[in-house]
Amino acid sequence: MAWDDGNNKDPWKSRGNQGPADLDAIVRELQRKIRGLFGGGSRPRDVEDRGPGGGIGSNVVLVVLLGLVGLWSLTGFYIVDEAERAVVLRFGKYTQVTQAGLRWHLPMPIEKVVTINTQEVVAWPYQGSMLTRDENIIVINLEVQYVRTNPEQFLFSMADPEETLQDVTASAIREIVGKNDLAYILTEGRLSIADQALQLIQTTLDNYGAGIEVILLPMDTAQYPDPVQASVQDVVKAREDRERLVADANTYASQLVPAAVGQASREILDAEGYRSRVIADAEGESRRFSQILAEYQNAPAVTRERIFIETLEAVLANSTKVLIDTEGGNNLLYLPLDQLVRRAPTDSAQPVGVTSLPASGFEASGADRPAAASGGRR
Numbered sequence: 001m002a003w004d005d006g007n008n009k010d011p012w013k014s015r016g017n018q019g020p021a022d023l024d025a026i027v028r029e030l031q032r033k034i035r036g037l038f039g040g041g042s043r044p045r046d047v048e049d050r051g052p053g054g055g056i057g058s059n060v061v062l063v064v065l066l067g068l069v070g071l072w073s074l075t076g077f078y079i080v081d082e083a084e085r086a087v088v089l090r091f092g093k094y095t096q097v098t099q100a101g102l103r104w105h106l107p108m109p110i111e112k113v114v115t116i117n118t119q120e121v122v123a124w125p126y127q128g129s130m131l132t133r134d135e136n137i138i139v140i141n142l143e144v145q146y147v148r149t150n151p152e153q154f155l156f157s158m159a160d161p162e163e164t165l166q167d168v169t170a171s172a173i174r175e176i177v178g179k180n181d182l183a184y185i186l187t188e189g190r191l192s193i194a195d196q197a198l199q200l201i202q203t204t205l206d207n208y209g210a211g212i213e214v215i216l217l218p219m220d221t222a223q224y225p226d227p228v229q230a231s232v233q234d235v236v237k238a239r240e241d242r243e244r245l246v247a248d249a250n251t252y253a254s255q256l257v258p259a260a261v262g263q264a265s266r267e268i269l270d271a272e273g274y275r276s277r278v279i280a281d282a283e284g285e286s287r288r289f290s291q292i293l294a295e296y297q298n299a300p301a302v303t304r305e306r307i308f309i310e311t312l313e314a315v316l317a318n319s320t321k322v323l324i325d326t327e328g329g330n331n332l333l334y335l336p337l338d339q340l341v342r343r344a345p346t347d348s349a350q351p352v353g354v355t356s357l358p359a360s361g362f363e364a365s366g367a368d369r370p371a372a373a374s375g376g377r378r
Helices: 019-037 043-047 053-074 151-156 160-179 182-187 188-210 226-298 299-318 337-343
Strands: 077-080 084-090 094-097 101-104 111-115 122-131 137-149 212-216 219-222
Touching: 019 084, 043 053, 077 084, 084 151, 111 151, 122 160, 137 160, 160 212, 182 188, 182 219, 188 212, 188 219, 212 337, 226 299
Parallel strands: none
Antiparallel strands: 077 101, 084 094, 084 111, 122 137, 137 212, 137 219
């Protein structure tokens, strides 16, 4: 049965005056413009409106377009990790920074997302030769460790922040090293120089707005250039020997000085004791002399004789001679004085070493009997 049988029941034409027909017209117009863009020409409007296939084709195109739009929208989803921050750019211009999680943005080419890891520690080595304050050349080896804390500043404040960091590091190290002597840099000043350089680098980067934070700047080595290493080793060894000798000398001094102080104190005490003893002896002698003078004034002859005898006893006390008084004769006896001294009895009233013999002569028997000689010495 034909659709158009006079009852006006054609389903396509019955929609001619309703709302959906306007949508179909819009789709057909869009199709016509697309074909015109690609050189396909255009068909007469009455041809497009005729037949049942015209409306179905429009719906298919619409569904396809909607599907493409949906797929395009799905490409806008992205995931930001916990350690990352995402910078959203709309036509190349900064829009916002998004945190960790599942996010969505207008897909390309409208918006673009750049993720920056703000917790990753990035390290790169630096080596350079430079002059110290005392005009010596030194080679510095260190490692710069940093994190990108501000994604917006890191992307837009300067063209290449990491290259800028290298330049700033080289400038800061040269400035700090140029203010110190070589000996200080090679010994106790290494940590101090690294800390000063880190502070100077960070201050400069903050002024630039680089979005970078330097967290560590360990100085691996600080040494002379290779051509002078042998001579430097000799100098270092000499310096170590000097320090060792100075330490030994200080140790010796710490042992010697207290002993010398003690010896000096002891000698001072001995001198004071000797002085006191001499003064006491002198005072005693003066008092004894005064007493003897008083006795001498009372009895000069007796005192003179007593002094003579006492002096003679003092002189002969240490003598091994024997004096013999022989009355009425001039004979000189040869006596074994060493044996007489040893055999002589000790008498407190008699001087030691003086032996009294009888005036009649000397009697001896056996081997101890001396031989007598007349008129001479035997």
